[in-house]
Amino acid sequence: MDTKWLIRSQSIVTLAAGLIYPYYLLFLKNLGNSFSKYGLAFAVFTISSAAVSQWLAPRLDRQGIKLLTWSSLGMAAAMLMFPWVESYTWVLAIQLLMGVCNAMQKMSERLLIADHTREGERGAMIGAFHFWTSVASGFAVILGGYIIDWLTINVLFYASALLYAWSAWVTFQASKRRTNKTLKEM
Secondary structure, three states: OOOHHHHHHHHHHHHHHHHHHHHHHHHHHHHHOOHHHHHHHHHHHHHHHHHHHHHHHHHHHHHHHHHHHHHHHHHHHHHHHHHHOOOHHHHHHHHHHHHHHHHHHHHHHHHHHHHOOOOOOHHHHHHHHHHHHHHHHHHHHHHHHHHHHHOOHHHHHHHHHHHHHHHHHHHHHHHHHHHHHHHHHO
C-alpha cells in the first residue's frame, strides 16, 4: 500500500512543529511572565487534546484523512495568530485550538499507519515513518536557530504556518486520490 504521502505529510508537520517549538516555549514564557502561567497554558493544550480524543474516537475510522487535513489547517491558523497575540487569554484560546488539532493529528496518524499496513508487515513502515519524522524534527530545530538569528520569531510562526498548510494540501490530495479510487472500484 502507498504510504509515502503519510510519511511526507507527517514529516512536514514535524518540520513545522520543530521549526517553532523551542522559540514558541520562550514566547509563551515571556508572554505569561511566570512558570505557573506557562504551566497552565501547556495544561490547556494537553487536557483539551485528551478531552477531544474521547469525542473523536468514534468518528476516527470514517474520517481519518479529513481529520489529518483539518488538524494541519488548524495548526496553520494557530501559527498565523501567535504573532498577533497580546494577552494571556488569547494564548489560552490558541492553546485550546492546538490541543484539538494535536488530538486530531495524533489519532489520525496512528489510524492511518494501521490502515496502510498489514499485521506482521508494520515494522518497515513504522521505521520509515519514525526515521523521516525524526530527521525533519532535527533539521527544523537547526533551521529555526539560523532563521531566528537573521529574522524574527514572527517569521518562524509564518514559516511554520506555511508548512502546516503544505501538509494539509498533501493529505487533501491523498484523500482525493482515495475517493477517486473508491469511485472507480464501484
